[in-house]
Amino acid sequence: MLERLVQQASSYAADIDGLILLVLVLVGFWFLLAEGMFFWLIWKFRERPGGRSEYITGKEKHLKRWISIPHALVLVCDVFIIIASVRVWYDVKQHLPQADETIRVTGQQWAWVFTHPGPDGDLDTPDDIQTVDDLYVEVDKTYHFQLESRDVLHSFSVPVFRLKQDAVPGRRITGWFRPTVTGTFDIQCAEICGIGHGVMAGRIHVQDAGTMAQWVTANSSTAAQ
Amino acid sequence: MEKPLATLRSATGVPTGRLAVWWLLASEVVIFGGLLGAYLMFRLGHPEWANAAAVTNTWIGATNTFVLLTSSFTAVLAHQAAEKGDGVKAANYLFMTIGGALLFLIIKSFEWYYEISHGYTITANGFWSFYYTAAGIHAAHVIAGAIIMGFIAVAARKGKELQRVELVGIYWHFVDVVWIFLFPLLYIAK
Amino acid sequence: MAQAATEIHHEAHGHDAHAHHGPQGILKYIWSTDHKMIAMQYLFTGMFMGIVGGFMAYVFRMQLAFPGVSVPLFGVVSPGEYNALVTNHGSIMIFWVAMPVLIAAFGNYLIPLMIGADDMVFPRINRLSFQIFLVSVLMILASLFVSGGGFGGAWTSYPPLSAQSQYNLTSIGATMWLIAVALEFVAFLLGGINFIVTLMNARAPGMKAYDIPVVAWMIVIASILFMLSVGPLIAGAIMLLFDQTIGTGFFDPARGGDPILWQHLFWFFGHPEVYVVLLPAVGIVIDIVATFARKKLFGYKIMIFTAVATGVLSFFVWAHHQFIAGIDPRMANIFTVTTLLISVPIAELLFVMIATLYGGNIKLNTPMLWALSFIAEFLIGGVTGIFLGASGADIYLHDTYFVLAHFHYTFFPIAIIGTFAGFTYWFPKMFGKMMDDRLGKIHFWGTIIPFNMIFIPLFVLGLGGQHRRIYNFQNFPELAAMQPFRVLATVSLIIMLLFQLVFFWNCIKSWRGGAKAGRNPWKANTLEWTTESPPPHGNWPRDAMPRVYRGPYEYSVPGREDDYWPQNLPS
Numbered sequence: 007m008l009e010r011l012v013q014q015a016s017s018y019a020a021d022i023d024g025l026i027l028l029v030l031v032l033v034g035f036w037f038l039l040a041e042g043m044f045f046w047l048i049w050k051f052r053e054r055p056g057g058r059s060e061y062i063t064g065k066e067k068h069l070k071r072w073i074s075i076p077h078a079l080v081l082v083c084d085v086f087i088i089i090a091s092v093r094v095w096y097d098v099k100q101h102l103p104q105a106d107e108t109i110r111v112t113g114q115q116w117a118w119v120f121t122h123p124g125p126d127g128d129l130d131t132p133d134d135i136q137t138v139d140d141l142y143v144e145v146d147k148t149y150h151f152q153l154e155s156r157d158v159l160h161s162f163s164v165p166v167f168r169l170k171q172d173a174v175p176g177r178r179i180t181g182w183f184r185p186t187v188t189g190t191f192d193i194q195c196a197e198i199c200g201i202g203h204g205v206m207a208g209r210i211h212v213q214d215a216g217t218m219a220q221w222v223t224a225n226s227s228t229a230a231q
Numbered sequence: 232m233e234k235p236l237a238t239l240r241s242a243t244g245v246p247t248g249r250l251a252v253w254w255l256l257a258s259e260v261v262i263f264g265g266l267l268g269a270y271l272m273f274r275l276g277h278p279e280w281a282n283a284a285a286v287t288n289t290w291i292g293a294t295n296t297f298v299l300l301t302s303s304f305t306a307v308l309a310h311q312a313a314e315k316g317d318g319v320k321a322a323n324y325l326f327m328t329i330g331g332a333l334l335f336l337i338i339k340s341f342e343w344y345y346e347i348s349h350g351y352t353i354t355a356n357g358f359w360s361f362y363y364t365a366a367g368i369h370a371a372h373v374i375a376g377a378i379i380m381g382f383i384a385v386a387a388r389k390g391k392e393l394q395r396v397e398l399v400g401i402y403w404h405f406v407d408v409v410w411i412f413l414f415p416l417l418y419i420a421k
Numbered sequence: 422m423a424q425a426a427t428e429i430h431h432e433a434h435g436h437d438a439h440a441h442h443g444p445q446g447i448l449k450y451i452w453s454t455d456h457k458m459i460a461m462q463y464l465f466t467g468m469f470m471g472i473v474g475g476f477m478a479y480v481f482r483m484q485l486a487f488p489g490v491s492v493p494l495f496g497v498v499s500p501g502e503y504n505a506l507v508t509n510h511g512s513i514m515i516f517w518v519a520m521p522v523l524i525a526a527f528g529n530y531l532i533p534l535m536i537g538a539d540d541m542v543f544p545r546i547n548r549l550s551f552q553i554f555l556v557s558v559l560m561i562l563a564s565l566f567v568s569g570g571g572f573g574g575a576w577t578s579y580p581p582l583s584a585q586s587q588y589n590l591t592s593i594g595a596t597m598w599l600i601a602v603a604l605e606f607v608a609f610l611l612g613g614i615n616f617i618v619t620l621m622n623a624r625a626p627g628m629k630a631y632d633i634p635v636v637a638w639m640i641v642i643a644s645i646l647f648m649l650s651v652g653p654l655i656a657g658a659i660m661l662l663f664d665q666t667i668g669t670g671f672f673d674p675a676r677g678g679d680p681i682l683w684q685h686l687f688w689f690f691g692h693p694e695v696y697v698v699l700l701p702a703v704g705i706v707i708d709i710v711a712t713f714a715r716k717k718l719f720g721y722k723i724m725i726f727t728a729v730a731t732g733v734l735s736f737f738v739w740a741h742h743q744f745i746a747g748i749d750p751r752m753a754n755i756f757t758v759t760t761l762l763i764s765v766p767i768a769e770l771l772f773v774m775i776a777t778l779y780g781g782n783i784k785l786n787t788p789m790l791w792a793l794s795f796i797a798e799f800l801i802g803g804v805t806g807i808f809l810g811a812s813g814a815d816i817y818l819h820d821t822y823f824v825l826a827h828f829h830y831t832f833f834p835i836a837i838i839g840t841f842a843g844f845t846y847w848f849p850k851m852f853g854k855m856m857d858d859r860l861g862k863i864h865f866w867g868t869i870i871p872f873n874m875i876f877i878p879l880f881v882l883g884l885g886g887q888h889r890r891i892y893n894f895q896n897f898p899e900l901a902a903m904q905p906f907r908v909l910a911t912v913s914l915i916i917m918l919l920f921q922l923v924f925f926w927n928c929i930k931s932w933r934g935g936a937k938a939g940r941n942p943w944k945a946n947t948l949e950w951t952t953e954s955p956p957p958h959g960n961w962p963r964d965a966m967p968r969v970y971r972g973p974y975e976y977s978v979p980g981r982e983d984d985y986w987p988q989n990l991p992s
């Protein structure tokens with residue numbers, strides 16, 4: 007459903023969309039039921055000249071069921087949603103799959119600084135490649151990112167990946183993603199960070215292995231000095 | 232201004248004033264609860280704060296605890312006198328309680344003066360920030376209590392609004408209890 | 422519009438004047454301790470602030486729909502101004518519109534009248550609480566005009582942005598914002614104690630706990646909820662104030678502080694707060710539904726117990742605002758469970774409201790339309806909360822316009838629809854005149870249709886990945902294409918704001934020339950309808966204070982000729 011509006015470009019995007027769909031179906035059912043009942047009652051019991059209401063206290067057993075059965079059923083729906091939600095959450099946020107490469111993402115007022123490990127594959131070595139606002143990654147590779155901030159809170163958000171994580175000064179938060187589609191996509195900052203928050207836009211370039219290798223060699227030579 | 236009928240009613244059987252003071256204290260409990268909860272979280276995460284805590288003077292803290300407890304005792308005596316309808320005696324005990332409050336504040340200012348002049352200011356580090364903030368908010372309650380007690384004592388002397396002696400007493404015990412929490416957290420835990 | 426409001430303001434004052442004894446002239450209003458006068462002061466201050474907040478929404482929505490244009494009545498919106506407008510719009514709507522109107526105005530007006538008392542138990546503390554509130558109003562308004570501009574760090578005021586002026590660039594504005602919010606809290610703590618104690622102690626003889634009208638219960642439960650949740654934030658506000666002004670480092674990671682601590686303190690209050698405003702609105706709505714369906718409530722006690730259950734649960738859900746804020750990811754699971762559980766009591770509240778319609782004889786006049794539309798619209802806000810409560814889905818939805826649409830679908834029904842419902846229902850009591858039902862219905866449809874047209878597009882934008890608090894979406898290639906939705910929302914907003922003129926016209930017209938209301942125009946049961954409209958000082962003659970014989974919802978009792986049975990009629 008959601009992919010109509012925003013492309014799915016990471017390994018877990020479909021899981022998150024599936025969860026949203028599940029919630030939509032379950033609460034949608036209740037929503038329609040409640041609204042349907044509501045408007046039907048308004049129509050059915052609209053004012054009749056000289057009419058008189060029934061005196062119903064809601065204390066009788068057979069009437070209480072109108073509340074207690076939905077009560078139990080809503081609880082059941084809650085349980086389904088919780089189970090589905092916790093599973094998706096575990097896969098995306100709690101569990102870190104083995105990384106093919108680790109990058110660093112640093113937010114600051116008002117730009118994203120990306121550190122690519124360079125040819126040696128290790129961060130904090132002289133051949134690291136730093137870019138500002140443009141992140142280059144390879145398709146079908148699992149990335150860990152180390153998210154940091156230099157000043158205030160920011161939030162690293164890539165809608166097509168369904169990825170979002172706040173950056174907190176003083177902490178290094180590790181997360182992961184695995185791009186599945188090549189192309190160039192938006193990075194947004196999703197936490198207010200001052201007057202430049204609205205322009206803190208980045209682009210993520212998902213490339214195939216060949217282009218990526220070229221990019222690394224082209225940039226590491228300049229970065230090494 | 233004459234009192235509205237509403238003030239004189241008591242559907243629960245508890246006098247209105249006492250009920251209000253209990254609710255007031257409930258709201259205060261969560262304020263201090265939030266502050267001390269935050270402090271505890273930090274303290275557990277920062278073992279090195281013990282070094283800063285070591286600088287605080289446990290003896291001065293203990294003396295102040297004693298002063299406050301004594302003032303709470305005179306507040307109880309004031310309440311008893313008020314129960315018996317002896318406004319003058321109640322007022323005298325209240326003035327003694329105010330004296331305790333002032334002594335507490337004087338000791339506190341010397342303590343703070345000493346600490347600040349040795350560089351342990353509120354911005355020195357996290358421990359000192361909490362130290363001054365928590366004790367400062369507490370001291371503000373002591374000051375407020377002393378002022379209110381002053382008004383109540385003056386009225387009590389004339390035999391007016393004697394039920395208020397009890398109310399301010401309840402408040403005063405609370406101020407005392409807060410200190411009983413602050414003292415071990417800020418002074419004893421090193 | 423602003424002019425119209427001030428006019429009503431004056432007139433209302435002039436109108437109530439004769440009922441009051443004490444100081445003369447303007448002081449008479451400022452120093453009045455009558456709960457009805459204080460209620461009016463809260464009501465009109467809240468409405469005035471509603472216009473301010475609505476105007477801000479108009480300005481920043483114009484900027485979003487037509488980036489860079491010079492907005493009529495405002496001018497070009499700079500990024501800093503945009504943030505300040507959004508921040509203060511949110512803060513004002515919650516703290517200076519929803520709270521004062523729903524809790525303070527209706528609470529002050531209704532609680533003593535509904536329980537058959539002549540005033541609040543502490544009239545002077547009541548006045549003091551309004552005066553503190555008034556200072557906070559002046560403070561927040563003034564903060565918009567100081568050098569550097571108003572605070573722009575969002576109503577959640579997350580540090581380090583809010584704590585350090587080198588980041589937010591609005592050192593004075595940020596501090597004034599914080600002090601204004603803190604003063605508002607103090608005002609509502611004092612007011613809340615008054616409400617709670619009044620309801621507990623000042624009830625008319627014969628009125629048992631379950632004879633109290635639901636709206637009075639709800640306002641008092643909300644006050645307790647507010648009182649028990651706001652404490653930690655008050656402590657946090659002091660800490661933040663010290664961070665801002667004297668340079669402590671409570672929330673500064675560079676100096677051993679922790680920015681996330683503020684988030685915990687804020688949301689520990691922030692989530693209960695949404696139910697603090699929800700419950701009074703629910704109370705108003707259910708009272709109106711019972712009256713115009715001529716029905717006993719389907720489960721009075723269920724309403725009270727679910728409200729309490731909601732309140733209790735609301736203390737354990739706060740971190741659902743922080744799923745991806747950098748807290749331990751395992752915590753998210755616990756908060757998903759508690760968050761989803763809250764759907765059960767709230768669903769029950771709504772089901773009771775809906776079930777009350779069954780077997781009724783439903784009269785669709787203006788107050789009833791407002792009350793019913795609350796149910797229909799709030800349901801949308803409620804169910805969309807479930808998407809956000811599911812942690813896995815919130816990864817995507819957090820801080821998008823989906824969240825925004827979710828909470829406007831809760832807040833708008835509460836703060837605007839709920840208020841209009843209550844206002845039109847109690848207008849005859851407050852001013853002694855009937856409102857024009859035809860104008861009321863025009864205003865109703867002119868508000869409710871545009872409302873949906875504003876926020877349904879925002880749901881779509883949110884699902885499309887549009888984030889909050891961004892002044893110009895043309896900076897994001899993926900979002901730029903969705904501009905028609907933004908224009909639709911803005912145009913609908915302007916239509917809605919224009920229809921508010923009908924409301925003000927209706928108020929003035931009805932107040933001047935409306936039909937006399939009499940004591941009980943709606944044939945309702947609760948005690949406020951047993952006195953004159955408007956009620957005199959002291960509400961009832963002192964020797965004829967009401968006595969209560971039955972619950973508030975005995976409508977259409979079989980065997981009685983009248984289809985209502987006032988609480989104070991001896992059997």
Ligand code: HEA
Pocket residue numbers: 032033036037040080083084577695696698699741742760761763764767768771800802803804806807809810811815818819820824827828831832835
């Ligand atoms: C009065 C206002 C109000 C109310 C009543 C609610 C009610 C709820 N809210 Fe909302 N919320 C806000 C105001 C409100 N909220 C605000 C202001 C924010 C944003 C703050 C900010 O960041 O600026 C927010 C944000 C917010 C978030 C954080 C989103 C994010 O930032 O990522 C979450 C997440 O869990 C959430 C959840 C809920 C839930 C579960 C409810 C529940 O109470 C809803 C329960 C109701 C129902 C579920 C409907 C009735 C039930 C049925 C019809 C039965 C069927 C249901 C099921 C089977 C489950 N809200």
Ligand code: HEA
Pocket residue numbers: 467468469471472474475476478479481482507508510511512514515518519522574575576577825829832833836837840841875888889890891892914917918921924
């Ligand atoms: C009670 C709460 C409330 C209410 C009623 C509203 C009402 C509206 N809000 Fe607001 N809004 C918030 C609370 C509220 N909002 C909050 C908390 C935020 C988040 C802030 C942040 O991010 O920090 C927000 C943010 C917010 C944004 C996001 C901006 C951004 O993130 O970039 C937008 C965008 O469209 C918006 C739009 C609107 C619109 C169009 C209305 C319209 O419905 C307004 C229409 C106005 C009226 C109808 C009022 C007219 C007044 C009268 C008729 C007087 C009578 C008075 C009474 C009946 C009380 N709001």
Ligand code: CUA
Pocket residue numbers: 113114116159160161195196197198199200202203204206
């Ligand atoms: Cu960085 Cu918003």
Ligand SMILES: [Cu+2]
Pocket residue numbers: 691692695738739741742
């Ligand atoms: Cu919440």
